[in-house]
Amino acid sequence: MVARHALGVLRCGALLAATLVLAGCPIPLPARYESSSRENLPAEPLDWVMVGVTTREEVLLKLGEADGEAPDGSWLAYGSVYSKGGVLFVLFAGGGAAGAGGERVEYRRLIISIDDRDVVSAIDTVTRDCWVSMVGMGSSGAQSPPCLKVDSRE
Amino acid sequence: MGGEVTRLPRSASALVLVLLGACASTPFGQPDLLTFIEDGQTTREQVFLALGEPSATYEDGRILTFRLARDEGGYFLVEKAPGFRSVKYSLVLAFDDAGLLRRHSLVAIKAP
Numbered sequence: 037m038v039a040r041h042a043l044g045v046l047r048c049g050a051l052l053a054a055t056l057v058l059a060g061c062p063i064p065l066p067a068r069y070e071s072s073s074r075e076n077l078p079a080e081p082l083d084w085v086m087v088g089v090t091t092r093e094e095v096l097l098k099l100g101e102a103d104g105e106a107p108d109g110s111w112l113a114y115g116s117v118y119s120k121g122g123v124l125f126v127l128f129a130g131g132g133a134a135g136a137g138g139e140r141v142e143y144r145r146l147i148i149s150i151d152d153r154d155v156v157s158a159i160d161t162v163t164r165d166c167w168v169s170m171v172g173m174g175s176s177g178a179q180s181p182p183c184l185k186v187d188s189r190e
Numbered sequence: 191m192g193g194e195v196t197r198l199p200r201s202a203s204a205l206v207l208v209l210l211g212a213c214a215s216t217p218f219g220q221p222d223l224l225t226f227i228e229d230g231q232t233t234r235e236q237v238f239l240a241l242g243e244p245s246a247t248y249e250d251g252r253i254l255t256f257r258l259a260r261d262e263g264g265y266f267l268v269e270k271a272p273g274f275r276s277v278k279y280s281l282v283l284a285f286d287d288a289g290l291l292r293r294h295s296l297v298a299i300k301a302p
Contacts, residue, residue, distance in 0.1 A: 070273075072273025072275040074300070075300045076300075092253070093293070096248060096253055096255065097293060097297075098297070100282060100297030100299055101257070101299075105246070105248070109248065109249070154249060
């Protein structure tokens with residue numbers, strides 16, 4: 037019974053998305069950083085950070101406030117979210133609008149582990165590329181969750 | 191007459207100017223917000239009095255950060271919120287054990 041209901045919801049969603057794609061106006065989404073993302077995290081390795089030498093103070097003075105920090109101060113997280121562009125299909129009807137689309141997003145995260153002497157003990161960089169889908173109707177909308185949390189170790 | 195131009199009364203023109211003036215945004219920035227900061231001179235107390243609560247603290251408060259943006263008036267503080275929306279700069283202040291500013295930097299968080 038529940039499975040049949042879920043299948044019905046899925047079919048309706050797919051039908052709505054297909055209708056929007058076929059009948060909607062395509063709006064290109066330009067490449068850009070997400071508005072809440074920092075933009076000073078380079079793609080290339082940070083050659084000025086040296087394990088066993090660089091201090092937390094030096095990291096902060098170079099990169100600024102971290103996106104996240106361990107409660108015990110044992111790591112700092114720096115991240116950026118960059119959209120490489122996408123497309124949004126919008127359908128206007130009856131004074132309202134609905135839309136569905138997707139964009140390619142690059143999540144970049146740098147975890148800098150720090151030891152008891154406040155010196156860098158490890159550097160871990162993760163970059164993940166994923167498609168983010170979005171749907172909206174009227175003033176409400178939703179988008180798929182990020183494929184990488186940039187402000188924590190999770 | 192085709193070439194006749196209707197002139198607004200002087201009071202109406204003044205009203206239009208006032209209304210247009212109201213559309214112009216007033217800058218938030220202060221030209222001298224950060225001028226008091228000097229390595230080896232500025233104290234933690236001076237920083238708290240001038241800038242208020244920091245957006246983050248590290249190493250038991252030895253290192254403080256503040257979120258800033260800038261407009262034509264100068265720098266202004268940005269309230270802490272998740273992410274760095276509207277934040278252009280991160281001011282990092284590192285003090286010594288006596289509470290005297292040792293080093294500082296103004297880091298551009300967003301591309302110019």
